[in-house]
Amino acid sequence: MSQKTDHHVILRIVAKPLIPIIALFGFYVHFHGDYSPGGGFQAGCIIAVSVILYSLIFGIAPAMRAVPPAFTRSLAALGFLIFGGVGVWALLMGGNYLDYDALFNEPPGGHDGQHYGILMVELGVLFAVAGSMLSIFYAFAGRVTEIKDEDW
Template sequence: MMHDLVLRVVAKLLIPFILLFALYVQFHGDFGPGGGFQAGTIFAAGIIFYGLIFGVDHTRSVVPDCVVETMLAAGVLIYAGVGVAGLLLGGNYLDYFVLDHNPVHGQHRGIFWVEIGVFVTVAGVMLKIFYMFASRGRTEE
């Protein structure tokens, strides 16, 4: 599969758009369908696609393991951090109304950060799972 010209060309064409679409889904999630979970899975699927066609080693050099592992934990921390931020600013845990002077803007900001946290975790976990299975297969052969 590594030497299939059609696949490589098509993948090169498509992958930037898949990743861009993931980001669009992430940041446009307030107005259209979208959000952290969807964007995370689409992003991970795009990178897995890359990994399937160009090989896992290439993917590892693009998105190294340590980055993925950091993403794994960072997402949950961002999410929890939003909650703590609300707590520090005098509200309840995960209360977004206090994040800005205007409660509605505070909500927007809270949702934004929470979605980022979800995105980072989901993308990280999916990629990590893929890496784990892929590298297992390598050692067996």
């Protein structure tokens, strides 16, 4: 976009420092999911929103260079695999599917399996949700080239 037509300079300057903070808050929501409201699903949405905000303000092409669509759809599949994989891990350790108590073969009363099992499963949810949401957004936004201000 040329210098003359860029009258969104205030929007860009204000949004630029906000985007990394939004993404960082997403990870806070994920890793704090055990103690406070939130978890992988909300964190995935927040991280996806930070990328979508970037693409709304700086254009879809720079966003696709920063976070390629091939990466987002692999991320979605990887997240689902992580969730399913934790279940298979519990199976291999001799427990039931998704039985986190069996993960580390700890004595009864230990909570490490539950703690890390929940964290890993939520990480899978985060990857799957963030990747899926961004893939959907790219599928929609990739079909319109550039939006003029009058079009809104």
